[in-house]
Amino acid sequence: MPSEGYRVAVVGATGQVGSLMLQLLCERAFPAREVVAFASARSTGRTLAGAGLDGGDLTVRELSEAAVQGFDLALFSAGGATSGAWAPRFVDAGAVVVDNSSRWRMHDDVPLVVAEVNPDALADHHGIIANPNCSTMQMVVALEPLHAAAGIERLVVSTYQAVSGTGRAAVDELLEQSHALLHEREIAAPAAYAHQIAFNALPHAGRFAPGEDHTDEERKLINETRKILGDPAIRVSATCVRVPVVNGHSEAVNVQIRGDLSPERARELLEAAPGVTVLDDPAAALYPLAIEASGKDGVFVGRIRRDPGHEHALDLWIVADNLRKGAATNAVQLAELLHERGLIGPARERAAA
Numbered sequence: 001m002p003s004e005g006y007r008v009a010v011v012g013a014t015g016q017v018g019s020l021m022l023q024l025l026c027e028r029a030f031p032a033r034e035v036v037a038f039a040s041a042r043s044t045g046r047t048l049a050g051a052g053l054d055g056g057d058l059t060v061r062e063l064s065e066a067a068v069q070g071f072d073l074a075l076f077s078a079g080g081a082t083s084g085a086w087a088p089r090f091v092d093a094g095a096v097v098v099d100n101s102s103r104w105r106m107h108d109d110v111p112l113v114v115a116e117v118n119p120d121a122l123a124d125h126h127g128i129i130a131n132p133n134c135s136t137m138q139m140v141v142a143l144e145p146l147h148a149a150a151g152i153e154r155l156v157v158s159t160y161q162a163v164s165g166t167g168r169a170a171v172d173e174l175l176e177q178s179h180a181l182l183h184e185r186e187i188a189a190p191a192a193y194a195h196q197i198a199f200n201a202l203p204h205a206g207r208f209a210p211g212e213d214h215t216d217e218e219r220k221l222i223n224e225t226r227k228i229l230g231d232p233a234i235r236v237s238a239t240c241v242r243v244p245v246v247n248g249h250s251e252a253v254n255v256q257i258r259g260d261l262s263p264e265r266a267r268e269l270l271e272a273a274p275g276v277t278v279l280d281d282p283a284a285a286l287y288p289l290a291i292e293a294s295g296k297d298g299v300f301v302g303r304i305r306r307d308p309g310h311e312h313a314l315d316l317w318i319v320a321d322n323l324r325k326g327a328a329t330n331a332v333q334l335a336e337l338l339h340e341r342g343l344i345g346p347a348r349e350r351a352a353a
C-alpha cells in the first residue's frame with residue numbers, strides 16, 4: 001500500500017450503488033488517501049455534499065484518458081457500457097477495478113467474487129474483479145455452507161425483486177405511480193418497465209433478448225451461481241419477478257441436495273455461516289422481510305423446511321438489501337480483501353512478480 005493510503009475512483013458516484021460505496025468507504029475506514037467521484041457528463045461539476053473521506057464535499061468529474069491516470073483502485077457502478085469502455089483503461093493506467101456491472105462477470109480471466117464465499121478467487125485477478133448480480137449474491141451467501149456440507153444438485157428459484165435494483169429512476173416511477181393511483185389520477189406511460197409496477201407483480205425482471213425465453217437476470221442467476229460455487233453441474237431453474245418493493249430482494253429457493261441434509265442441520269450450518277442471520281420462527285411470524293433487511297449489510301434466511309415433494313430437498317426464504325450486500329457492501333468488502341492480501345497494485349507488476 002502507498003504509505004499515505006490508496007487513491008480510489010468511484011465511477012457512477014451519483015447513483016444509488018455508487019453513493020453507498022462512497023459512504024461505506026468512509027464508514028468502514030478503508031485506507032484511502034483520496035477518493036475521486038466520476039459520473040456521466042450530465043453530472044460533471046456537481047457537488048456531492050459530505051461524500052468525501054473527511055466528510056468534506058466531492059466534485060463529480062467526467063471520465064477522460066487524463067482523468068483515469070494515477071489510481072490504485074476503481075469501484076465501478078455505472079452500467080455495462082461504461083465498464084466495458086473504461087475499466088480496461090483504469091487497469092492499463094495501473095488500477096485494480098471492482099466492477100458491479102454484468103460486463104465482465106462471465107469472462108474466464110475475471111474472478112467473480114463474493115467475500116464470504118470464494119475470496120481466494122481474488123488471487124487470480126488480472127486487473128478486473130467482478131461483483132456478482134444482486135439476486136445471485138445474496139443467494140450464494142446462504143447456499144455455500146449447504147453446498148460445502150452436502151452438495152447441491154438443483155435449485156428452483158423464484159425472486160421477488162425490488163425496484164431499486166433497476167436504478168433510481170425506477171424507484172421514482174414506483175412512487176409516482178403509487179401516489180397517482182392512491183389519488184385516483186391517471187398514471188404516466190410506464191418507462192422503467194413494460195407495465196405498471198405499482199400494485200402489480202411483473203414476471204419480467206431484466207430483459208428478454210430476441211428469441212430468448214429467459215430474461216438476462218434469470219440467465220445471470222443460473223450462470224453466476226455455478227461460477228461462484230465452482231460447480232458447473234448445479235442445475236438452476238429461475239423465475240425473476242419484479243415487485244412493488246422499494247428496496248430489498250426476497251427469494252424463495254428450493255434446494256435439492258446430492259446427499260442428505262435435515263432442516264435442523266441446515267439451520268445449524270446457516271447460523272454459523274459468515275454474513276448470514278437466521279430468522280426462523282414462523283409461528284411467531286418471524287422470518288426475513290425486505291423492509292427490515294433494507295439498510296443492513298447481512299443476508300437473512302428463514303422458512304427453513306423440508307420440501308414435502310422431494311426427500312432430498314429443502315425450502316428457504318432468503319432476503320437482503322440489494323444495494324448493500326447485493327452491490328456496494330460486497331464491492332467494498334472485496335476492496336478490503338484485496339488490500340489485506342496485498343493484491344492492489346499495477347497488473348503489470350503482478351504479472352512480472
Ligand SMILES: NC(=O)c1ccc[n+]([C@@H]2O[C@H](COP(=O)([O-])OP(=O)(O)OC[C@H]3O[C@@H](n4cnc5c(N)ncnc54)[C@H](OP(=O)(O)O)[C@@H]3O)[C@@H](O)[C@H]2O)c1
Nearest residue numbers: 012014015016017039040043077078079101165167168327
Ligand atoms: N441497483 C442494484 O441493486 C444493483 C445491484 C447490483 C449491481 N448493480 C449495478 O450497478 C450499476 C449502477 O446501478 P444503480 O442502481 O446505482 O444505478 P443508478 O442509480 O441509475 O446510477 C447510475 C450511475 O451510473 C452513472 N453513469 C451512467 N452513464 C454513465 C456514463 N456514460 N459514464 C459515467 N457514468 C455513467 C450515473 O451518472 P449520472 O448521475 O451522471 O447519470 C450514475 O452515477 C449498474 O451496472 C447495475 O447493474 C445494481
